[in-house]
Each structure stands twice: as structure tokens, then as C-alpha cells.
Amino acid sequence: MRVKLTVAYDGTDYCGWQIQPNGNTVQQELMNAVADLFGEEISVPGASRTDAGVHAHGNVCCIDVDTKMDPGKIAFALNRRLPEDIVVTESVLVPDGENGFHPRYGAHRKAYEYRIWNMPHPDPILRRYTLHHHHHLDEALMDHGGQYLVGEHDFTSFASVKSQTDSFVRTIYALSVTRSESGLVTIHVEGNGFLYNMVRIIAGTLIMVGDGRMKPEEIKDILGALDREKAGPTAPPQGLHLLWIDYD
Amino acid sequence: MRVKLTVAYDGTDYCGWQIQPNGNTVQQELMNAVADLFGEEISVPGASRTDAGVHAHGNVCCIDVDTKMDPGKIAFALNRRLPEDIVVTESVLVPDGENGFHPRYGAHRKAYEYRIWNMPHPDPILRRYTLHHHHHLDEALMDHGGQYLVGEHDFTSFASVKSQTDSFVRTIYALSVTRSESGLVTIHVEGNGFLYNMVRIIAGTLIMVGDGRMKPEEIKDILGALDREKAGPTAPPQGLHLLWIDYD
Numbered sequence: 001m002r003v004k005l006t007v008a009y010d011g012t013d014y015c016g017w018q019i020q021p022n023g024n025t026v027q028q029e030l031m032n033a034v035a036d037l038f039g040e041e042i043s044v045p046g047a048s049r050t051d052a053g054v055h056a057h058g059n060v061c062c063i064d065v066d067t068k069m070d071p072g073k074i075a076f077a078l079n080r081r082l083p084e085d086i087v088v089t090e091s092v093l094v095p096d097g098e099n100g101f102h103p104r105y106g107a108h109r110k111a112y113e114y115r116i117w118n119m120p121h122p123d124p125i126l127r128r129y130t131l132h133h134h135h136h137l138d139e140a141l142m143d144h145g146g147q148y149l150v151g152e153h154d155f156t157s158f159a160s161v162k163s164q165t166d167s168f169v170r171t172i173y174a175l176s177v178t179r180s181e182s183g184l185v186t187i188h189v190e191g192n193g194f195l196y197n198m199v200r201i202i203a204g205t206l207i208m209v210g211d212g213r214m215k216p217e218e219i220k221d222i223l224g225a226l227d228r229e230k231a232g233p234t235a236p237p238q239g240l241h242l243l244w245i246d247y248d
Numbered sequence: 249m250r251v252k253l254t255v256a257y258d259g260t261d262y263c264g265w266q267i268q269p270n271g272n273t274v275q276q277e278l279m280n281a282v283a284d285l286f287g288e289e290i291s292v293p294g295a296s297r298t299d300a301g302v303h304a305h306g307n308v309c310c311i312d313v314d315t316k317m318d319p320g321k322i323a324f325a326l327n328r329r330l331p332e333d334i335v336v337t338e339s340v341l342v343p344d345g346e347n348g349f350h351p352r353y354g355a356h357r358k359a360y361e362y363r364i365w366n367m368p369h370p371d372p373i374l375r376r377y378t379l380h381h382h383h384h385l386d387e388a389l390m391d392h393g394g395q396y397l398v399g400e401h402d403f404t405s406f407a408s409v410k411s412q413t414d415s416f417v418r419t420i421y422a423l424s425v426t427r428s429e430s431g432l433v434t435i436h437v438e439g440n441g442f443l444y445n446m447v448r449i450i451a452g453t454l455i456m457v458g459d460g461r462m463k464p465e466e467i468k469d470i471l472g473a474l475d476r477e478k479a480g481p482t483a484p485p486q487g488l489h490l491l492w493i494d495y496d
Binding site: 008009010055057075076079084085086087088089090119121122123124125127129 | 256257258303305323324327332333334335336337338367369370371372373375377
């Protein structure tokens with residue numbers, strides 16, 4: 001049977017999702033836990049290959065296993081075998097076979113947040129999960145700039161030059177920038193898929209809008225230029241959170 | 249001049265606030281940073297001696313220093329000398345001398361929160377800052393039970409037997425229990441002062457109300473019994489957050 005696993009993790013101490021020859025990864029820890037539970041090596045294909053230091057509240061992967069265990073109980077059994085910074089929050093039975101559930105190809109909507117602690121001094125409790133930016137950010141300007149990104153566009157300007165993809169066209173369904181009373185500025189973005197470093201480059205660019213180094217309208221020109229050099233820097237990983245992935 | 253310092257910290261890696269012969273403490277780190285900045289040993293009396301593992305968003309202490317430095321800049325200078333899990337969020341000039349500002353005696357209202365992650369599985373990102381309780385909590389029952397604690401009472405039943413105090417009478421001005429959409433249950437309590445372990449014993453008792461092991465009305469009887477044995481267990485430190493301290 002095929003079981004879909006929803007996975008949350010604190011990415012601080014990992015070299016990202018994907019298995020690497022050197023360095024500890026989330027996928028490797030999951031494979032180890034799965035192997036310990038079922039007594040065999042089983043691959044754990046994932047939906048989003050998050051980078052080193054990036055957090056996830058609901059990344060998705062799946063396993064094909066031959067077991068009589070109640071699918072819903074697999075999450076509990078895996079959590080007893082995982083380090084405390086990785087948690088399987090749900091395990092459910094999904095269709096298997098070639099036309100069955102696939103974590104990557106079946107995903108039709110993903111949500112990310114980029115979180116910025118925007119106060120003069122850092123916050124010790126949020127330090128691992130936010131970027132500290134001490135210049136005041138105007139979240140209304142950032143939100144305005146972000147609206148130019150909503151829709152179907154070629155996002156070449158907002159993708160790492162290291163991107164390996166056939167097409168740079170993606171659709172952003174919604175983007176909003178809000179500020180909490182305490183001083184946390186959150187960029188929330190939903191789309192059908194994201195290019196390598198895309199949310200972090202959007203964040204780095206909107207931060208320039210927020211602190212006055214760029215006008216909101218310039219986002220439109222950057223998008224049209226199809227040139228990574230025109231956009232802002234790639235914001236650091238610890239502010240990025242993969243929230244959820246939605247399937248058909 | 250006397251300077252009031254507001255201090256935030258992630259208490260995970262500290263043996264609490266107060267200087268100890270063995271073990272790293274927040275007060276010791278502050279004393280080291282102050283000594284490095286001003287070139288002399290200066291005591292750093294604090295308002296709340298938080299326990300090991302307890303977090304603070306706004307604990308308060310003060311220093312008497314002879315300097316021409318702008319008081320507001322002292323926070324920035326200290327933060328450059330502090331580890332990243334301790335941050336001075338504000339430094340302001342206050343009246344000095346015998347009748348001047350005192351972090352402990354001048355405090356007239358304090359706010360604490362006890363945060364509980366109330367979902368079947370733990371949350372890896374909140375794990376250092378919440379208690380995980382997997383049995384469902386009824387926050388309305390907890391809030392109901394908590395109302396019996398509001399007002400001026402003898403809180404002997406809700407104080408550690410190790411408390412060293414002349415009087416167990418304290419006033420709770422407000423107590424509320426709320427649940428976020430994501431599953432975080434927060435006990436918010438404000439009072440004129442709190443006995444040793446008082447908020448953690450209140451939390452441990454209200455959790456029993458929330459998961460059905462105790463009726464809300466029993467809180468009234470526990471309070472009247474003046475007996476620590478009647479209340480629930482002391483909830484673990486990582487869920488406790490000192491939010492702020494208000495002065496006359």
C-alpha cells in the first residue's frame with residue numbers, strides 16, 4: 001500500500017531535505033526511521049526539496065509498504081524513531097500504482113511564508129525562525145509591490161541561476177504582506193509551484209521595497225526583464241517556512 | 249545614573265535567571281556583558297528570578313553606571329556582547345538613589361503566558377517554547393476554572409512548598425485561556441506578583457480541568473484548602489513565558 005506522510009521539521013540543523021553523501025538531511029532521517037519500522041530500505045520521495053535551514057510545517061512524501069499496520073498509526077510509530085526536530089503529523093492511505101498518488105506531480109497548490117522580525121533589536125525566541133531586519137519595513141508598500149507577481153508569469157528574474165527546469169513559467173495565486181502587533185512581518189505566497197530560491201528572492205526584493213530602496217512599481221520591470229541580476233538578494237533560509245501542499 | 253534594561257531570552261540553555269556557583273545563568277551573562285562594556289563589575293538586580301528553561305520576553309533589571317553614553321544606546325552595545333539567545337530590547341534612564349527605580353519593589357503588574365501545543369503530534373518548531381499535550385483540552389472549561397483564581401487570594405495551594413515568603417496572598421487581575429486555529433492553547437495571567445512555581449502549578453491544574461480529570465468548580469475548593477497537595481502537578485518550564493512587567 002502507498003501511504004502519504006505529512007512532515008514538519010525545524011530545518012536549522014539539517015542540510016535540507018534531499019539525501020546527500022555528506023551531511024545530515026531530513027529525507028535521510030525519514031528513511032532511517034522507515035527502515036527501522038518496516039525492516040527494509042524503502043525510498044521516501046518528497047514534494048519539496050527544501051534548502052538547508054528552511055523549515056516545513058507540511059512537506060509531503062510517500063512510502064510504498066507491505067504492512068497490516070493501520071495507516072493512521074504509522075505517523076506515531078515513525079515519530080518514536082525520529083529526532084525531535086522532525087515530526088510526521090499525518091499518515092494516510094492513498095492510491096498506489098503508476099497513476100496513484102505522487103507527492104511531486106500531484107501537487108497543485110503550495111503555500112510558503114517568509115517571516116521577518118522587524119524591530120530594532122533581534123528576538124531571541126524567534127531567532128531560528130525569522131530574518132531580523134532592523135530598518136523599518138512598510139508592509140503596505142511590500143504588499144503593493146507583491147501584487148505585480150500575482151498571476152501566470154515567467155519568473156526567470158526570481159529564480160536562482162542554478163535552476164534546472166524546462167520552463168520558468170509559474171502561477172502565483174495570492175501574495176500578501178502583513179505585520180503583527182509584535183513586529184513580525186510575514187510574506188504569504190501561494191502558487192502552483194516555485195522555482196529554486198524563488199520565494200527567498202521574492203522576499204529579498206520585497207524587503208528592498210519595504211525599507212525604501214526600491215519602488216513597488218519596479219517589481220513589474222524586474223519581472224519583465226527576465227534577468228536574475230535585476231531582482232534583490234536571496235533572503236537567508238531561516239525565515240522561510242513551507243506551510244502546506246494541496247493535492248487534486 | 250541608573251539604567252533600566254528590558255531583557256528577552258530563550259531560557260532553554262540556561263539554569264534560570266539568578267547567578268549560581270555552578271551553571272550558566274542569564275544574570276551572569278548580563279553581568280559579563282556589562283563588565284566588558286563599562287570596564288568594571290556592576291551588579292544587575294532583576295525583577296523576576298525565572299527558573300531553568302523558562303523564557304522571557306520582557307524581564308527587567310537595572311544597572312548603576314557612571315558613563316556619558318546615551319542610555320538608549322546601551323542596549324545596542326550590550327547586545328554586541330551577549331550570546332544570541334539573550335537580547336536587551338530597551339535601555340532607558342530611570343531615577344536613581346534609595347527612592348529611585350527598583351526592578352523588584354517597583355513592579356506592580358506582571359504578565360505570564362503558559363503555552364501548550366494541543367495536537368496529536370508534537371510541533372518541531374514550537375517544541376522548545378511549548379508543552380506538548382496530546383489529549384484534547386477544552387479551553388472553555390479551563391477558562392471557567394481559571395476565573396476562580398481571579399482576585400486577591402491566599403495562593404498557598406498554588407505555590408511550591410519551597411517558597412520563601414512572608415505572605416502567600418497575591419492578586420490575579422485577569423486570567424484567560426484561548427486556543428489558536430493551529431492548536432496552541434495559551435493561558436494568559438496578569439497579577440501583582442507570583443509565588444514560586446505559581447504559574448506552572450496553575451497551568452498543571454488547568455490542564456487537568458481541560459482534559460476532564462478535574463471539574464472547573466474544584467479550583468475553588470483547591471484554593472480554599474491552602475494545601476499544595478490538592479492542586480495539579482507543576483507544568484514543565486519550557487511552556488512558561490514571562491511577557492512583561494509594568495511599573496508605577
